[in-house]
Amino acid sequence: MVFASRLQIRLLLPLFPILAAMGQKAAGADQEVGSKTCNGCHPEIYRNYSATSMSQSSGKVGKGAFRESFYRARFSDPALGAQYSVSLTAEGYRLEFSRDSAGVRGERVLGWFIGSGRVGRSYVSSLEGFLFQAPVSYYTLSEKWGVSPGFEQHSSLYFTRAVSAKCLQCHASRLQPVAGAENRFSAPPFLEGGVSCERCHGPGKNHVDKITAGDRKGLSEIVNPAKLEPARRDSVCAQCHLTGAARVARARAARAAYRPGELLSEYTAYFVWTDAGPSAMSANSHFEKLQQSACKKASGDRLWCGSCHDPHSEPEAATRAEFYRARCRKCHEPSACKESLGTRRKAQDDCSACHMPKDQVRETEHAVFTDHSIPRRPRRSAGSPGTGRSLAPFWNTPVEERDLGLAFAMVAGEDSSFRRRAFELLQKAEARDPEDLPVLIQLAQLLDETGREDQAMALSERIVRLDPSQAAVAVNLGTYYIKRGRVQEAMRLWQDALSRNPGLTGARINLAVAQHRAGDAAAAEATLRKALQYDPDQETARKLLAEIRAGSR
Ligand code: HEC
Ligand code: HEC
Ligand code: HEC
Ligand code: HEC
Ligand code: HEC
Ligand code: HEC
Ligand code: HEC
16 A cells, blocks of 8 residues: 555745745736837837847747757657657647656646747647746757756656746746746736837836827826936846845835835845855846956946947947947046957957956856856855855845844755754744734744644744735645645645646645545545646656555456
């Protein structure tokens, strides 16, 4: 009998360390008119911008300028013993997969892509309105298909990585998440592919309405980032280009989402590692790197992303060197660089080739390729993380202990001293605000990890009462209940969690076990079949299903 001790579900950690409210629509989302409307009066900007990778960063497969090659679209993953093949169909790209040793085969339609294809593309498939990331991606440099980044460590075919609004929000615009669910969207999941005009300029309805009516006041109804004070200006790009070691959603983010013109730091607290040693070099976002540059340190607010980048267009390869050199020349006299005054005319032109060298490793999703720390001489290596490091806020804004506590909890991993720091800070935060959900959720997890299950259970009950949509917490609470014989309550929690994200296979298997124990083999069988629909290579589900079928014979 396999049914004995199969109830070891841990809290499912979020994919990205952001604790934002689920399904949060941007404030004023109903005031957004879409980029096509802007085209009516700003056709040149629209045309230029449409050619950029930002504007093409997501969409329906088969649409847009970039096209994948299907020449090498059949490949295997030897570590897993899996075969994949991608082909074109009318409804999207068809992914066929199989793993012979497990007797698994099937297919999925890849409906949407994420990533312009400058480096590569990931894909999203929809099952009953719920979105999941596909285990295959396209790699542009090598023009071939392969296993998606981050999917290599799995010991079975992996189809249940939820695509939530958190994942889509940097790549797509005017999202249509269904409230209360983790990864459910209306069709289509977003009304505009890529980064729309309004992601940088704010909702445009009033601007358009007033100007159409001949009212000049309409000009002040739209945000021009360049006219904002520096912190608000930088916030516009930082919403998508600042990563940090940890990103913590602040209380305000539960009520509304950031919009251009505001201070991003009021919505999200960003933390970076403090040590200025080698690990600072491994920082992974354009913002952090630029902050380390001598240019930024010496010129302060005068230097920003817009000093070198035209937000509406990317320079063509032939004029690239000249384009960026002109940017450097805004601050540097040609005589500033003795090296470039040498005889090598070609090298002389390209300031960034020497001072902003490129990383050779390009086959990952979110790496910085061009060194934005603008070094005198190319640096050797990224180095390994220093010891005794700590977290500090990225912007020079005051941070609350609560935010720091959450950040420590996010980066803690197995580090017990970080966990202790987190626990102390979060306990204080809970005392101040007993309804602060992100704080309660992290506390419950820390309590569970340190074996204080009764306390973790009590806290989880409070969380689910405050917000029933916290699926991961509900799943855990169910396991606490079942251990204490509260079967009906556990089953209800799991069912509810599964209605918010049907890819939570662990909860589904637990549910099937509980149904079987309660004597309902037919329900258990249906539950397991559903589990395999979403997660076709789930071994436990397969075994249990075989057992139930054998038993009913
Ligand atoms: C009915 C015509 C019209 C439409 C539609 C329109 N604009 Fe404008 N917009 C103008 C005019 C006119 C100006 C002032 C002259 C100029 O800068 O071109 C302007 C100026 C701007 C400015 C500069 C404001 C400043 O303070 O510097 C921005 C930014 C802008 N528009 C963005 C947008 C965006 C984004 C959209 C789509 C959501 C949009 N516009 C749609 C007519 C329009
Ligand atoms: C916080 C914002 C953010 C989130 C969230 C995010 N991305 Fe990205 N992504 C970026 C930025 C910015 C780039 C390009 C620059 C870079 O590499 O830093 C990028 C690049 C990519 C690329 C390479 C595209 C190309 O060809 O240039 C892929 C593929 C990608 N992301 C997939 C994903 C997927 C899948 C998710 C969700 C699981 C995701 N991203 C979530 C910001 C984000
Ligand atoms: C990635 C962010 C971003 C996106 C997306 C974006 N803009 Fe802009 N836009 C800016 C910034 C930054 C400026 C200020 C540029 C400057 O003056 O340095 C600007 C300036 C403008 C201006 C006024 C100044 C000018 O250059 O004429 C207009 C009009 C405008 N944008 C329209 C649009 C339209 C229309 C779209 C979509 C087709 C769009 N923008 C998309 C960031 C963006
Ligand atoms: C809503 C999210 C978002 C905002 C806001 C945003 N970006 Fe981006 N940006 C992205 C994503 C995603 C990519 C990667 C696009 C891809 O290749 O799929 C990207 C790519 C880029 C690139 C690389 C283009 C290339 O050469 O291939 C530059 C440069 C850039 N962004 C600059 C900016 C600047 C400057 C701002 C602020 C004015 C800004 N971005 C605001 C999401 C954003
Ligand atoms: C907004 C102004 C500004 C821009 C734009 C700018 N810099 Fe600088 N940069 C500075 C200042 C100020 C310093 C410090 C004083 C100095 O060395 O000239 C500096 C320093 C440097 C240094 C010395 C670094 C060190 O560690 O000593 C290099 C190299 C450099 N810049 C290269 C560039 C290159 C290449 C570009 C274009 C891709 C560029 N800068 C764009 C303002 C700028
Ligand atoms: C001093 C000039 C300079 C500044 C300031 C600057 N960049 Fe860049 N950036 C570059 C150059 C040069 C490249 C390489 C472009 C190329 O090779 O086509 C680049 C490339 C990029 C890319 C493409 C991916 C990569 O790493 O090659 C992104 C995304 C990007 N920058 C974002 C930003 C953001 C966000 C900011 C503000 C925090 C910023 N940049 C500030 C000069 C600059
Ligand atoms: C062939 C490679 C190369 C090119 C091209 C190049 N540089 Fe340099 N640059 C260097 C090196 C190497 C140094 C360091 C010299 C030293 O340490 O004495 C340097 C130093 C500098 C410094 C610091 C000067 C000082 O004495 O503090 C600045 C600023 C600078 N470069 C700007 C630029 C600008 C702007 C351009 C484009 C017009 C450019 N460089 C093109 C290699 C280059």
